[in-house]
Amino acid sequence: MSLPPVANRNAFIAPFRVMELLWRARELEAQGRSVVHLEIGEPDFSTADAITRAGIEALEQGKTHYTPSLGLADLRDAIAASYGSHNPGRDAVVVTPGASGALALIFGALLNPGDEVMMADPGYPCHRHYVSLYEGVTASVPVGPDTDYQLTAELVAASWTERTRAVLVVSPSNPTGTMMSDEEMQRIMEVVRQKDGVLIVDEIYQGLVYDDTVGGSALRFADDVVVINSFSKYYGMTGWRIGWLVLPPAYRQAVDHLAQNMFVAPSTPGQYAAIRALDSDVVAELQRRRRVYAERRDYLLPALRDLGFRIPVTPQGAYFLYADCSDFTDDSRAFAYDILETVGVAITPGIDFGSHRQNEHVRISYANDIQQLKLAVSRLQDYLSSSR
Amino acid sequence: MSLPPVANRNAFIAPFRVMELLWRARELEAQGRSVVHLEIGEPDFSTADAITRAGIEALEQGKTHYTPSLGLADLRDAIAASYGSHNPGRDAVVVTPGASGALALIFGALLNPGDEVMMADPGYPCHRHYVSLYEGVTASVPVGPDTDYQLTAELVAASWTERTRAVLVVSPSNPTGTMMSDEEMQRIMEVVRQKDGVLIVDEIYQGLVYDDTVGGSALRFADDVVVINSFSKYYGMTGWRIGWLVLPPAYRQAVDHLAQNMFVAPSTPGQYAAIRALDSDVVAELQRRRRVYAERRDYLLPALRDLGFRIPVTPQGAYFLYADCSDFTDDSRAFAYDILETVGVAITPGIDFGSHRQNEHVRISYANDIQQLKLAVSRLQDYLSSSR
Numbered sequence: 001m002s003l004p005p006v007a008n009r010n011a012f013i014a015p016f017r018v019m020e021l022l023w024r025a026r027e028l029e030a031q032g033r034s035v036v037h038l039e040i041g042e043p044d045f046s047t048a049d050a051i052t053r054a055g056i057e058a059l060e061q062g063k064t065h066y067t068p069s070l071g072l073a074d075l076r077d078a079i080a081a082s083y084g085s086h087n088p089g090r091d092a093v094v095v096t097p098g099a100s101g102a103l104a105l106i107f108g109a110l111l112n113p114g115d116e117v118m119m120a121d122p123g124y125p126c127h128r129h130y131v132s133l134y135e136g137v138t139a140s141v142p143v144g145p146d147t148d149y150q151l152t153a154e155l156v157a158a159s160w161t162e163r164t165r166a167v168l169v170v171s172p173s174n175p176t177g178t179m180m181s182d183e184e185m186q187r188i189m190e191v192v193r194q195k196d197g198v199l200i201v202d203e204i205y206q207g208l209v210y211d212d213t214v215g216g217s218a219l220r221f222a223d224d225v226v227v228i229n230s231f232s233k234y235y236g237m238t239g240w241r242i243g244w245l246v247l248p249p250a251y252r253q254a255v256d257h258l259a260q261n262m263f264v265a266p267s268t269p270g271q272y273a274a275i276r277a278l279d280s281d282v283v284a285e286l287q288r289r290r291r292v293y294a295e296r297r298d299y300l301l302p303a304l305r306d307l308g309f310r311i312p313v314t315p316q317g318a319y320f321l322y323a324d325c326s327d328f329t330d331d332s333r334a335f336a337y338d339i340l341e342t343v344g345v346a347i348t349p350g351i352d353f354g355s356h357r358q359n360e361h362v363r364i365s366y367a368n369d370i371q372q373l374k375l376a377v378s379r380l381q382d383y384l385s386s387s388r
Numbered sequence: 389m390s391l392p393p394v395a396n397r398n399a400f401i402a403p404f405r406v407m408e409l410l411w412r413a414r415e416l417e418a419q420g421r422s423v424v425h426l427e428i429g430e431p432d433f434s435t436a437d438a439i440t441r442a443g444i445e446a447l448e449q450g451k452t453h454y455t456p457s458l459g460l461a462d463l464r465d466a467i468a469a470s471y472g473s474h475n476p477g478r479d480a481v482v483v484t485p486g487a488s489g490a491l492a493l494i495f496g497a498l499l500n501p502g503d504e505v506m507m508a509d510p511g512y513p514c515h516r517h518y519v520s521l522y523e524g525v526t527a528s529v530p531v532g533p534d535t536d537y538q539l540t541a542e543l544v545a546a547s548w549t550e551r552t553r554a555v556l557v558v559s560p561s562n563p564t565g566t567m568m569s570d571e572e573m574q575r576i577m578e579v580v581r582q583k584d585g586v587l588i589v590d591e592i593y594q595g596l597v598y599d600d601t602v603g604g605s606a607l608r609f610a611d612d613v614v615v616i617n618s619f620s621k622y623y624g625m626t627g628w629r630i631g632w633l634v635l636p637p638a639y640r641q642a643v644d645h646l647a648q649n650m651f652v653a654p655s656t657p658g659q660y661a662a663i664r665a666l667d668s669d670v671v672a673e674l675q676r677r678r679r680v681y682a683e684r685r686d687y688l689l690p691a692l693r694d695l696g697f698r699i700p701v702t703p704q705g706a707y708f709l710y711a712d713c714s715d716f717t718d719d720s721r722a723f724a725y726d727i728l729e730t731v732g733v734a735i736t737p738g739i740d741f742g743s744h745r746q747n748e749h750v751r752i753s754y755a756n757d758i759q760q761l762k763l764a765v766s767r768l769q770d771y772l773s774s775s776r
Contacts, residue, residue: 001581003612004553006642007500007522015645046450055657056444062434064627097485097629100651104492108521112395113501129649133496134395135523165392193389224391239452239656241485241629254394257403261517263488267655268627269443 012132014125018348021336025346036376039346040365041174042238043319047273048285051237054276055269063268069260071095071244072271078278079244086219092246094255095274097266099204099230099243103130104262106200106226106245109254110165111136117200118159119168120151121354122175122322122361127168127202128354139164142356145312149176149322153187160191166198169218172205175353175363176322177297177315179214186221193224200226204243205318207234207286210294214316224248231270233318234286235277240270293319296366296373303377304364307384319367322350326360328384336362338387343379400520402513406736409724413734424764427734428753429562430626431707435661436673439625442664443657451656457648459483459632460659466666467632474607480634482643483662485654487592487618487631491518492650494588494614494633497642498553499524505588506547507556508539509742510563510710510749515556515590516742527552530744533700537564537710541575548579554586557606560593563741563751564710565703567602574609581612588614592631595622595674597705598682612636619658621706622674623665628658681707684754684761691765692752695772707755710738714748716772724750726775731767 018039025035046052070076076093096102103126111117113135119127121140128138141159143149156167167188171180180188185201192199201218206229209215218225230243247255276282301321305311310324329335332349339345350361366373406427413423434440458464464481484490491514499505501523507515509528516526529547531537544555555576559568568576573589580587589606594617597603606613618631635643664670689709693699698712717723720737727733738749754761 002584003586003636003638004498004584006497006639007503009500010497010642010645013642013645013649016648019648042454047452052447052450052452056447059440059444059657062440064435064440064625066430066626097655098652100649104650109394109398110392112397113523115395126649126652133646133650134521135501196390196392198391237452238454239653241651241653241655248391250391251394254398254401257398257401258521260404260407261401261488261514262492262521263629264486264514265627265629267485267629267658269447269657270655 009132009135013129016125017333017352021340021346024337025340028340028344033344035340035344035346036372036379037346037368038364038376039348040367042367043233043236044367044369045236045289047236047240048282050282050285051235051273051277055240055273058272059269063272065268066265067268067271069263069265070256071266072275075271075275078275082278083217083219086217088219088223088246091252094245094247094259095266095271096243096245097263098232098241099202099228100126101263101266102228102243102245103127105255105258106228106251107131107134107136108258109251110198114163115165116161116163117166117168118151118156118164120149120170120173121356122149122350122358123170123354124174125352137163140354140356148178148180148313149173150178150180150184151188152184153191156188156191160195164195164197166200167192168200168202170202172209172315172317174205174318175320177318177320178313179209179316182221185218189222189225198226200228202228204228204230205233208290208293208319209317210297211316219246226251231274231277236289237270237273237277240273241267242270242274293366296370299370300364300366300373300377307377307380319365321364321366323362323364324360325362330359332359332362339380339383343383345376345379397520397523401517404513405721405740409728409734412725413728416728416732421732423728423732423734424760424767425734425756426752426764427736428755430755431621431624432755432757433624433677435624435628436670438670438673439623439661439665443628443661446660447657451660453656454653455656455659457651457653458644459654460663463659463663466663470666471605471607474605476607476611476634479640482633482635482647483654483659484631484633485651486620486629487590487616488514489651489654490616490631490633491515493643493646494616494639495519495522495524496646497639498586502551503553504549504551505554505556506539506544506552508537508558508561509744510537510738510746511558511742512562513740525551528742528744536566536568536701537561538566538568538572539576540572541579544576544579548583552583552585554588555580556588556590558590560597560703560705562593562706563708565706565708566701567597567704570609573606577610577613586614588616590616592616592618593621593706596678596681596707598685599704602704607634614639619662619665624677625658625661625665628661629655630658630662681754684758687758688752688754688761688765695765695768707753709752709754711750711752712748713750718747720747720750727768727771731771733764733767
């Protein structure tokens, strides 16, 4: 008498390894040690007051029931309108439980067992894990500074197989913060179209771009792409769990049926708060926060370079620096733990983000205030000077 | 140049067909017609004030960030403690985005393609659709009034195949409201153990039981079962999207990794509100609501029987009556539409709940106030007397 074993797919679904390091950090803190947290994957700001207030008002009005499974019509309209002259219309927009929910829907709608999804390595681990969940196969394409850590049309064409169904682009990227140029995006669109595949663009960090001459949705160039986004990052609403999908007509019915069955509906207070997040007067506060992130990047990037970390491409968005630490170590995990234990700075070893040179990279987040960043730089300097 | 087609699994994932009927009802209402809604799957009450207030207070305190992916420790402890002398401990409890999230996790952890899950027909459609999502196979076992619309140990033993991995029991059941006896539950546990399978018990309607001598969790009898529950029904928190799983040790690591990757974390305001929902002083209001449901059942059940609907088993829980309408029709969908169009009462055709005699049944919900129930009965009487 024994319980059935876990399914085979679970072997491919790794935990976030940084959580282990975070546990160790918490232990040290419980012992009275100071730890600077630069492993962080979410904004340090709480949700802006105006947005939170809208969630509270909805609750005070008793709005605690299910919404339609694709989301409140007003929120879908507001999201669609946020694309300005490229408004895809309400029917194209599906509100989801975070960008995670968007991945659950689009890969569930698209992938048969064995189907391949192409994506860059390094990349956000949940992307490949969602592919595994549906018995799909992730075709990880190693990328480096020569392509801004992004796929290119040539790489996409060269890596295509007869099982490739989709190409996933993440711009700005987690963990690198680097972006794909408009020209490259359009060239990839052409290749994917020629191959009868579908391009999926994860734009979750789209609002957090620090160069006003770049950025903007892939919807500016095409309406046959799938776009993923979320209120978590730019809108600072992580805990509310609201994201969205923009879909071409071919996938709308399947996603509608999946959303009914997989989620019933996204969180109601989160949706009412999200409607407010798109109001133009809230943008002022969000843009102020964006400038704070930009200042942090502009401090941390040269400081880390001065310490000997190699960051060959200046990241244009998100709140991550992806640093080549091969001058210091060939074991990013051991390096991160040693830094934590020795000087109390928590950073994310590259091994969470794939298998291409991940032992020679760490991800350093600047979703923390500038005093903490300065303290971290000073501690890292102590660490590196004493260990060399 | 065309987009890839949707995956094969989508052919097995049906929409809730009642949504179509609900759309027609909304059209009629927009034209000024009155419709009584008895197709409802959620409590008509808004969330109790004390619970909502706790969610609001958390938001006012800026608790808008991610929680741990398995849920807040305080909430996991409170859920574990809610099982009294059968407290499974915090480590056994996983907080999920609704019971839907619980299904996503346990079936993802358990099912390889082709693995079978046994469940009763009629049953809640999302259960079998989640099995399809992971390329599993639903073994639907036709059940009727002779077994209170529940599986039995004999049916489980007789329907077992070498691909069977799990048996799903839902008590009280949606759509029937009927329960499995403690004795039968224990007999099924024995069979499942002998076969090296796992028993999954969906207890989402467990709080809504109207006979004080029955009810209670399967955890009273075993700790090698998986239990699913939610704050949606008894606690009246549908829109907050918080459910939970209780897991034996064999599945905890796989579910932990899946939860990190699939959800990041459940909704933060929902979790803070849910902690309050388990406080003993909130129970008074929830029990008052339970008595209101009981009164509605005690009115509606004999009234529908008097009209000629056959409801051979008195349902002991949930807020549904599953009525045999074979004296009136052999097409439950046409019957439901005709009732809607003719007298303005919305009920759910049996076809949403499986394939066993579903054209001869309808589900009638009493999650609506008693004045509306009386109006519906009077309209149904008009309908049935004029159509006979």
